[in-house]
Amino acid sequence: MSKDPEENKLERLLKDGLTSLWRKEKSEHQTTKGIYYPSYIGSCLRKQFYIYTVGESVTSEELAIFMTGKGVHELVAKAFGEIVKVESVEEKISLELTDKIKLSGRIDIIIADIEGKKYLIEVKSASKIPDSPYESHMLQLHAYMQALKFEEGYLLYWNKRSGEIRVFKIIKNDEMMKKLYERVAMLDYYISINSPPPPESYQNGKIWECRKCPYLNLCNPGPV
Numbered sequence: 001m002s003k004d005p006e007e008n009k010l011e012r013l014l015k016d017g018l019t020s021l022w023r024k025e026k027s028e029h030q031t032t033k034g035i036y037y038p039s040y041i042g043s044c045l046r047k048q049f050y051i052y053t054v055g056e057s058v059t060s061e062e063l064a065i066f067m068t069g070k071g072v073h074e075l076v077a078k079a080f081g082e083i084v085k086v087e088s089v090e091e092k093i094s095l096e097l098t099d100k101i102k103l104s105g106r107i108d109i110i111i112a113d114i115e116g117k118k119y120l121i122e123v124k125s126a127s128k129i130p131d132s133p134y135e136s137h138m139l140q141l142h143a144y145m146q147a148l149k150f151e152e153g154y155l156l157y158w159n160k161r162s163g164e165i166r167v168f169k170i171i172k173n174d175e176m177m178k179k180l181y182e183r184v185a186m187l188d189y190y191i192s193i194n195s196p197p198p199p200e201s202y203q204n205g206k207i208w209e210c211r212k213c214p215y216l217n218l219c220n221p222g223p224v
């Protein structure tokens with residue numbers, strides 16, 4: 001059945017609007033060598049290299065995931081706010097790793113005050129609740145814990161299909177901090193020499209990440 005032009009028009013307008021919202025959000029992310037982002041650092045290093053050297057772009061699938069995640073985050077903050085005191089839903093952080101490298105950005109994190117104790121909560125929407133938290137999310141949370149001086153934090157997964165919720169308590173640990181620092185240093189090194197790192201996601205068997213990667217053609221890691 002051929003589509004009515006008005007149907008196409010509405011679909012196109014929504015996509016353009018979503019892209020515009022995404023651009024506004026990302027305009028706070030400078031891609032300047034030496035300033036890196038906790039929310040990216042656990043993802044494929046090669047993809048991050050392209051973001052810094054080619055420019056940031058997004059596929060329509062990534063856009064949908066980003067917007068859904070944002071909506072879920074706002075909803076969770078609002079729901080907590082009904083019951084407890086939510087102190088913050090956005091925090092600016094800056095974590096100096098060396099005199100030339102830092103992790104920076106305005107982050108979406110919930111800080112809730114529950115009976116006098118402050119909880120640092122990072123919300124993730126997913127199509128399936130994992131049995132254990134993803135390492136990339138733990139790295140991200142470690143950056144926040146270090147910057148905001150928390151010794152523990154929480155990863156809250158929300159299944160966007162079923163509404164199931166699962167919270168994992170994460171204690172800050174040296175091993176994860178070391179990994180975080182090493183990844184930032186590695187990314188900075190590859191950007192310095194202007195040469196892409198190995199195709200990490202592909203080599204680690206995360207082909208689904210490659211399929212939705214906006215740099216797939218440029219990266220050309222192998223059959224996907």
Ligand code: SF4
Nearest residue numbers: 044047199210213219
């Ligand atoms: S295609 Fe895969 S390996 Fe290459 S940059 Fe993208 S996510 Fe990384």
